Every structure is written in C-alpha cells, then in structure tokens.
Amino acid sequence: MSLISVGTMAFDAIETPFGKTDSIVGGSATYVAYAASNFVNPVQQISIVGYDFPAEEMNELKTRGVTLDGVEIVPDKKSFFWSGRYHMDMNGRDTLVTDLNVLADFNPRVPDSYQGAEFLMLGNLSPNIQISVIEQMKKRPKLIVMDTMNFWMDIAMPDLEKVLKMVDVLLVNDSEARQLSAQYSLVKAAKEILKMGPKYLIVKKGEHGALLFHANEVFYAPALPLEDVFDPTGAGDTFAGGFMGHIAKTKDISFNNMKTAIIVGSAMASFCVEKFGPTRLKEITKADIDERIQQFVQLVSFEINFE
C-alpha cells in the first residue's frame, strides 16, 4: 500500500499575528510525509534539497517510514526558501521572499524501487514536472491526486490543462477553483473543473472547511473551530497527506471513503496550525489523532426524525 509523494522540501520564514520564525523546515512534501506516515508505510518521497537541508530532519522522516531514495541532494546549492506574512484572517498572505535555489533545476526521477506504487500525490509544482512523474510510472497508480495554484493558471495554463486530464482528484482552494473555472459559484466551478479531467474535486476553504465534488454528489467537511490558528503554513499539504494516508491505508477509492479521508485530512490540518511549521505534527500520537477525529464526528452529528 505504498504512496509516492512529490513536492518540495524546503525552508520557510513565517510571520503571523502571533509571532515570527526564522528559517524553519517546510515544503509541501515534508508536510504530506509527516501527515501520511501516520497511516501508510512507506511514504516514498520525491523531492530536491540543497546542502543545507538538515540531516536530522531526514532521519526523523526515515524513522517514520518515509523513503528518501527519490530525494535529490544538490551539494553546491541551497534548498528552496519561502518567506511570507499572514493577515489577521489567516486566509490572506503576502509573499516576502521566494528563492527557488535547487527548485529551479528540479527534474524528478522516479526510482525503480518506487515503481508499482498504488497511490500518487503530486504536490503543487509546475505542471510539466507533474506530467513527467506520471509518465515515468510504468503502471498507472490506482489514484493520482494533484495540488496546484493560481501561479500555474497564470503562466502555464496549457500544461495545467494537460496534467488535469491525467489525474483523478484535484485539490485546490476556493479562489483557485474560481480562477480555474471562471465561475464564482463553487457548485458551478466544480461542474466546469470536473469537465477538465479530474473525476473528483476537493475545494479547501480554510477555516470554513472543505467540499468534495464528484458527478452530482457533494460532501461538506467542516473545519474544527479553533481558539487560535497559530500558523496556517502547510495546513493544505497536511490535509492532503492525511487524505492520501487514509486512502492508501484502506485502499478504497470510493466516494464514501473519500469523505472519511477528508475528515482525516481535516483532523491532521487542525493539528498543523497549532504551532509553527511541522512542529505539532511531530508531537502527536495515534491516540491524539483518534480523539481529534472523534471531535469532528461530534462537531457535525445531529438527529433528524421525519414525521
């Protein structure tokens, strides 16, 4: 039940209304790995880092069953670096610095040992890189999920359209869904996007939860109301990791099981935002996760008696 996760392993410097960090470990594939490894083993990582990425972080990931054969280490360059400042509502943020560094030359190679993986998570990267990974798979995975962002819609729409035809699930936030579909209503946006290739669309709405669309069905997962969203960095990737982890663990790609996977992803994301970076994800146990999922059950359960 292996899962390949492709994405960045990087450094972030973050400012929120609650505080500020110097450069700390981040990157989409880092968050996916920390979340998914609670559910599935191995998580087969594909990424690129510079000489500066900490060996202890690599070891921590290995301890959790994350395979790093597909992580290229460039000895004479730095890792990807992003710095940003969040607004009070934590939905908006300003990018302060983007240093591509090693990411400028990222040309991922799928190791032979990864072939045959049943599940593939494509983090937000250039559509060309996403296509290259899919094309390297000798056997198409059972489920391919991709993330993307408005940046690629602006500069690489033809490539994005191509990769959309190759995947099963698209994972975007609400403003990205609106931009991609040119529809304001998310129901209409979903209809348009499901015509572009993916059979499933997940729309992340931050503190307002997430929606799953498939054919004429829709599922609404709430976000857990939190006292403080301390740092939202990585929450979307952690959600993706929880989602994919549950799917890979259960090997069930039905709509019904995707609903459960979204709750698992939401639970994982709710931990992520409690501390800076992936800190909280390294602390939690299976018991913590089960308890959090139980809170989601409580949060939305109600009784209806038709008379």
Place this chain on the structure above:
Amino acid sequence: MSLISVGTMAFDAIETPFGKTDSIVGGSATYVAYAASNFVNPVQQISIVGYDFPAEEMNELKTRGVTLDGVEIVPDKKSFFWSGRYHMDMNGRDTLVTDLNVLADFNPRVPDSYQGAEFLMLGNLSPNIQISVIEQMKKRPKLIVMDTMNFWMDIAMPDLEKVLKMVDVLLVNDSEARQLSAQYSLVKAAKEILKMGPKYLIVKKGEHGALLFHANEVFYAPALPLEDVFDPTGAGDTFAGGFMGHIAKTKDISFNNMKTAIIVGSAMASFCVEKFGPTRLKEITKADIDERIQQFVQLVSFEINFE
C-alpha cells in the same frame, strides 16, 4: 406551542448580480413567519406597518396560521423601506436607502391573547424595543432568542448589554460576533459573548454555514452549496424562523435539539435565497422541506471506523 415573533414587516428594493426588484414585501418578522409557520401554529406576530402594506400579504400570512393581533397599522404613514445592493460574493452589501417611516414610532404592545407564549423570537430591532417586549411578558417564555446587528453595538451598547442578560440565545453573523466580543477567533468570541448573558450563541456565516456554541460544546452546520444564491435578503431571518419553528414544534430546548433546529433553519434559508424576497418560501411544501433536510443529512454524513 405558540411562538411570538417580533420584528419588521416592510418593503425592500433589492439589486443583486442576478437582477433587480422594485419594492417588494420583506422585513424580518415576515421571513420568520413564513418559515416558522411550516412547523408551529400560531405564529403570533408583533410588528408595525403603514397604510401601504398589502392586505393580500396579511391574508396570506393568516392563512398560514400567523396571528396579526400584535401588528399595528398606522393609517397615515408608510411602512419601513430598505433598499440595498449586494456584491458579487453576496456576503457584502451596500445600503442605498433606509426610510424608517412607521418604524420611528414603533412601541410594541404584547396583546393579552399572546400572553403565555412559550417561545419568543426578537428580530433585529433597537435593544430598548426588545427589552420592552420581554418586560411585557407576564410569564417568562421558555426560550427567548434575539437577533441584533453592528448598528446597535455602535450606538446603543449599554442597552444591548442589558437585553443580552435577558435572553437565552443570541443569533448574529460572524462579523457581528467579532465586533461584539472584540475577538477575531470565533471560538474566543463565543467565550466572551456567552459571558455577556446568553447561554447559546449561533454564528451565521452565510455560504459557510453556521456555528452553535454552548458552554464547551460546539456544532457546525454546513450551508447547502448552491449553484446560485439569487437573493440573500431575509436568509438570516428565514434561518431564525426555521430554527424557532422546530424548537416550538418539539418543545425541546436541549443542545441536541438545537442542533437539529439549526439544520432545519439552514434548510429553510437555502430555499429563501433561490428567488427574490419571500417568493420561494410561499411555494414550498412539507415534502420539499423534508427532501431538503435529507440533502443536509447526505451533505455531512461520513463513516469512521476506529481500529
């Protein structure tokens, strides 16, 4: 199982991205009555109108079991009139015209025939008017629910604080909850507001659903994702009407039953926004309502198997 509903019966002229109306019937108590009368009979209305309020609307309400003994008709003045324009996201709106007309002299009198009502819904009005109605009740109703808005927080905070101590449930939107509590986090806002008097707080978040807070418990009701929100006018009042209608019908004021009442309210609100004004609320049947509630059950249901 009678319910008193206090609020405006008025005219609105509405502009949305989908169209525009001349003056049509509106007002908070109108929406509450159309929604609640599906569940409880009588709905005992307290309001004030001018000579121009249509007799056929009064008759339509009576047909549905709405008692109008508490509706004062002022023969030489016009009814309250509001005109507004909604933004594309339908959450924001600009007020174009507010003509208080009869509302400037509204001094509601609770008819003797209304005494003994078990449930009281106080629509958004000046806190002084809300206090006056509560004080006129010889026996305190089993449940008092109030709506309010930022306007009263700006100009009548001491009165608002007084009425908050007299009610059981406060119903506001997210920005109002934030203003009232001076807290951005809705969880923190709820903690502050629950210290101000009400034992329950309902935070309406429009297309993002609604939250119910009580002591350390929280419930998240989704909004039904809709292709188009045609006209949001009255959606909050319709929600309140559905909520109160269900509570009055079941006479159960437990947290558990309030959760169900919020789903009923959300279902009623989802009809309201489908057409201009209360049009859609006059068309729907019990079967339509049951079917819509069933859609909410589907929308949020998921399975978790802990291993």
